Amino acid sequence: MMRQDPKAIDDDPTQALRARGVRLGQQQGLRLQWLSRTFGPLVHCDERPSPGRGRTIVLLDPPTGAGAELLYGTLTSHDAVAIPFGENPAFDFLKSKLTAFGTVGTSADGPHELWWGGRDWPAPETAPATTMGVVSCHPTTVGDLHVYHLRRSLQRLGLPFDIEAIDCRPGERLSAADKADFVARMWQRHREPLLYVEADVMFQAAPGLPHLAGCDFAVHKWNGWEMSPRTLYFGRSKAAETMLTTWREIASTYPDVWDGYLIDQAWSAVTSQIALDTVWLPRSYHAVAGEAGVGNATIVHNLKPTNADLGPDPDFAEVARSPRRAGRVGALESLLVVRSKVKSGRGVTVILRDVEGSSARATADSIERLTSAFVADCGGFGRLELSLCSWAPEVRMARRAALLADNMVLEIVPGQELPADLFAATAASEAMRRPASFNAHRH
Template identity: 50%
Template sequence: MTDGTHANLDRLLQSACIRLGRPQHDRLNWLIAQYGAPTLDSTPDGRSGNVIILGEPLSGAAAELFYRSLNPASAVVIPRSENPGFDFLKSKLTEFGTVGPCGAEGPHEMWWGGIGWSKFLASADAPAARPRIVSCHPRGSDATAAFALRHSLERFDLDCHIEPIETQFSDRVLCFEKAEFMVRMWNKYREPLLFVEAGAVLREAPLLPSFLGCDVALHKWNRWEMSARTLYLGRTDGAEALLRTWQQLAASYPAIWEGYLLDQAWSLTSSQMPLDTVWLPRSYHALKGDLGAMRATILHERQTTTMELGPDPAFAGIVRTARRAGRTGARDAFMVMTSKAEAGSGIAVILRDVSASDAGTVAATVEAVTGAYAADCGGYGRLELSLCAWQEDAGAAREAAAQARYRILEIAPGQQIANDFFAYHASADATMTARYLFP
């Protein structure tokens, strides 16, 4: 992008009071280079491509008309996508990826999507860094599946590492065993890693994640349930943070389903750093028996009726809805910030009734809270901010914060948040403690 294009983009964002962190800005610049000039809250020109930045939600007929006006040459970017007001439109579009909040600098999740993957799939043939394909299978088990994967790789000139590992069971690899294997591969190799389940075969070179230049890429089964059968890790700090968080959770809870643990690792990581995530198309996670199996890039051997892939009855309905809309749920803090305060105490701020307020008001309140914490943390070592659309969400967030023994504050969109907001509440807490100890 030229300096003039950068200046035009900055003016466009400023006109809508949209704040982006550097990683979000970089992703938006990349999209502009792919699709063309950005516009704000406009109906796309069906004759040419561009990037449409949505500052406010569309609902009902307006969202339907907007969706019908799009074509594969247009991309949609939602800089404040944590707001549930955008859910309806997002559910109609193909979700390409998200970039997590960037602290006080850019305290929102940025979502990007469009109409199908055809444009990217046609372009993803010469990425700067080709991935190394890695896979593992139980030692002593039938090696036929691993051989099929290795054989399918030969015509694509991709480096690979397929290894038999020691496992508790002879017929499967548990989550903590897979995570430990991935950490070893991360430490051993320097290129991006693409884990593919043993037994899968490659029909095309899997270069899309490298071309997109993301931190992590994976597929969401049924649009909400994360799968660890195809998992890409770029050589970035964000990818390493996700991997090590997943390993720690898997080691702590070895009996829990791997997709749920990966989901939780993603939630924790993306709330604490601007994780650049790509949600891979079904062609990277096709199963035998799928209607689109003949057009698959990665074809897994299991049928679609497998019990390992959705819907998992133990997965909470409140989380399914949020993942389907491409955002975190109330039980997961939307954003986590830390300070240099020596005190280990944390504070949870619950922003309630976000569905009843316009996106600009909610965004301004989020920015005010994060800005106040950055200016004066009040001695709280950790801030967890949760966005709650309904009273049920707020109750779940309060319960989670109470279990963590956090100070809980509940606020409403549009509420005035002064720079000493956290210091004021810390002082009030100290006064109450003193009165209790010295009546």
């Protein structure tokens, strides 16, 4: 990033970064403004921090292994790192050394995923400006004694709450559909942001972090990759409502699937279509009773402190673990879904392959050109689905998923020259009635 007036960058980071070839959406720009106010002014990664001051380091190019180590060594708990091209796996190594704080999803206006993190979450200096409501539900068969500690802890902290008993089939636990329906009812009943927790938890402090961050959705990731449905935050935004609705629809369609996987799939679907502002809750929101350091936790869960509590399904989406650790969608999923104004059920999947061997800038430029081309002329397609693939196996999986969805398939590489009427030409090709592949000559 060019050395510019820090105040100008902080006031309008969207325009400042656009001058450097970074295309951000409105919500992503707002998040960068929040980072600059919370941690410190936006600076280049090689700028030295001022004594006693924090900074928000904007990273446009992935560092080498040694560079990542050097950058990490300069960070303090007052610093944040923002990666506007967070969808690119070239940044994964650096992310693995940092604590992920949050992401802002993609949209036609901002076709990249903004990732932000740091050494560790700083302690909030102020209380939430307004309250959030805590909601929870439990089977009618377990009785009120099951929620005794939850209720008492909320009363002690003076937090508003709504706890209900839910009917379910005899001898069974509440399903993901039961929980999603309950949260949806609570979202309609109340007007404040909601924090859903399992009934067997206890609060030790007021949960101010999600509200301070002003996000749409917040969740904790077990072991860095597996989303836990035990603590879920939903803001009052349209994006938050979309996340809740999507979770509810998926849960009702697959009622027997583990709820952790369903919330993961809902997040993946929503963050690829709208600028969903997600916060990754720290372990203090998912502490286990009896483990070391639990006295400083915000929420304590009644789980056994063993590896077995990392999820009931040891085979959970192994292919998605690496992307989730890096806070992004994987090759099997669409990084970006753009819907056109044309009322058509036909979709086109663009596979951007060989990403691992290309520069982050070239990949980002191709993403932006593809998105702009589709918005300008969709060729009659109802939607564009864009997937990033580093290796041939990922390409095969993405192609298979696209064909199962009956999408037309295009494969390109970063930096490849594309015709201005790419999608119109594709729609007019003789392979219109069956999945086809388009390979333009590389520039």
